[in-house]
Amino acid sequence: MITTDHSVLIPSDWRDFLALTKPRVMTLVVFTGLCGLLAAPGSIHPVIGAIVILCIAVGAGGAAALNQWYEAEIDAQMKRTAKRPIPAGRMARTDARDFGIALSAGSVIVMGLAAGWLTAALLAVSIVYYAVVYTIWLKPRTPQNIVVGGGAGAFPPLIGWVAVTGDVTLMPIVLFAIIFMWTPPHFWALALFVKTDYAKVGIPMMPVVAGEKSTRRQILIYAVLLVPVALAPWYLGSAGLIYAVSAALLSIAFVALSVPVGLRTSAEEDAMKPEKRLFAFSILYLFVLFGALVADRLIYNAGLIA
Numbered sequence: 001m002i003t004t005d006h007s008v009l010i011p012s013d014w015r016d017f018l019a020l021t022k023p024r025v026m027t028l029v030v031f032t033g034l035c036g037l038l039a040a041p042g043s044i045h046p047v048i049g050a051i052v053i054l055c056i057a058v059g060a061g062g063a064a065a066l067n068q069w070y071e072a073e074i075d076a077q078m079k080r081t082a083k084r085p086i087p088a089g090r091m092a093r094t095d096a097r098d099f100g101i102a103l104s105a106g107s108v109i110v111m112g113l114a115a116g117w118l119t120a121a122l123l124a125v126s127i128v129y130y131a132v133v134y135t136i137w138l139k140p141r142t143p144q145n146i147v148v149g150g151g152a153g154a155f156p157p158l159i160g161w162v163a164v165t166g167d168v169t170l171m172p173i174v175l176f177a178i179i180f181m182w183t184p185p186h187f188w189a190l191a192l193f194v195k196t197d198y199a200k201v202g203i204p205m206m207p208v209v210a211g212e213k214s215t216r217r218q219i220l221i222y223a224v225l226l227v228p229v230a231l232a233p234w235y236l237g238s239a240g241l242i243y244a245v246s247a248a249l250l251s252i253a254f255v256a257l258s259v260p261v262g263l264r265t266s267a268e269e270d271a272m273k274p275e276k277r278l279f280a281f282s283i284l285y286l287f288v289l290f291g292a293l294v295a296d297r298l299i300y301n302a303g304l305i306a
């Protein structure tokens with residue numbers, strides 16, 4: 001049973017509040033935000049920079065808490081999510097809601113005061129995008145939920161970049177586009193092996209609605225479309241050879257891992273190994289790609305390469 005009553009004493013400790021922020025997923029969200037900040041041309045005071053990253057972490061965590069407040073009932077029915085603080089009965093639902101609102105509002109206000117209101121507005125849009133547009137509106141309604149909703153997770157590098165430069169130019173939009181195109185293969189690879197969970201709770205994820213075959217084709221299509229987008233910082237002249245070589249190698253590996261997932265029809269014999277491999281690699285891919293962007297920028301700035 002899910003508790004919604006404030007008066008019920010539930011011994012949720014700090015670990016439950018931390019779990020509400022989806023800390024493991026958010027490491028990559030925060031990392032891409034940090035990379036956007038470090039790769040941007042110009043400089044930012046280190047203390048302000050640290051506050052910006054903290055606000056991205058807190059805002060994303062707040063949005064994740066609101067996601068779990070709203071989805072407590074369906075989380076309770078899925079194996080992967082049943083042990084979360086609310087469905088497991090360790091936290092009152094209203095506490096998660098209040099915590100989510102406090103983190104979200106607090107992060108936007110502090111961001112505005114520290115880094116300006118354009119940066120804060122972008123953070124606010126990404127929070128509303130994840131907690132409301134994706135969670136409440138798209139996710140229960142359409143199999144394109146994560147294609148459109150994935151935009152929420154694409155904001156952090158844009159936010160980090162704009163905190164430094166003060167305006168939205170082509171390059172931060174390219175960084176947004178990289179994560180936007182990356183999200184479908186990232187999530188659908190996983191959705192293929194947790195399909196039954198989503199089917200059980202009536203969430204129209206792509207493999208449930210369009211079937212496995214179509215989802216597999218779409219994973220491959222997005223992985224191929226991601227290649228020119230991932231290389232864009234280089235051919236648009238905003239990144240050098242270190243980034244170009246890294247992006248090319250990562251792209252080859254990503255497409256190579258997507259091919260067996262995209263082309264096969266039956267996966268029963270190997271317990272979905274290629275799908276699990278692609279999902280795991282998708283995370284490494286984004287860490288290394290954004291890390292390469294920063295390494296490239298720092299090395300060129302330091303004059304180590306002409």
Ligand code: HEM
Pocket residue numbers: 022024025026027028029032080145146149150152153154179183186187190283286
């Ligand atoms: C709508 C878009 C997305 C959906 C639906 C999605 C969904 C998921 C799911 C269901 C998991 C499994 C772990 C869990 O149960 O929490 C996961 C893992 C993960 N996701 Fe995503 N994801 C999305 C976008 C992103 C974005 C934008 C990032 C970061 C930039 C990201 C980073 C990660 C990471 C790092 C993990 C591994 C966490 C771990 O090791 O436990 N995801 N994702």
Ligand SMILES: CC(C)=CCC/C(C)=C/CC/C(C)=C/COP(=O)(O)OP(=O)(O)O
Pocket residue numbers: 022025029056059060063064067071081123126127130139152153154155156
């Ligand atoms: C700055 C800011 C607000 C960033 C937002 C970052 C963001 C949207 C990340 C998306 C990652 C994520 C946890 C998806 C889970 O989908 P789900 O919630 O459908 O997964 P679930 O089934 O595990 O609940």
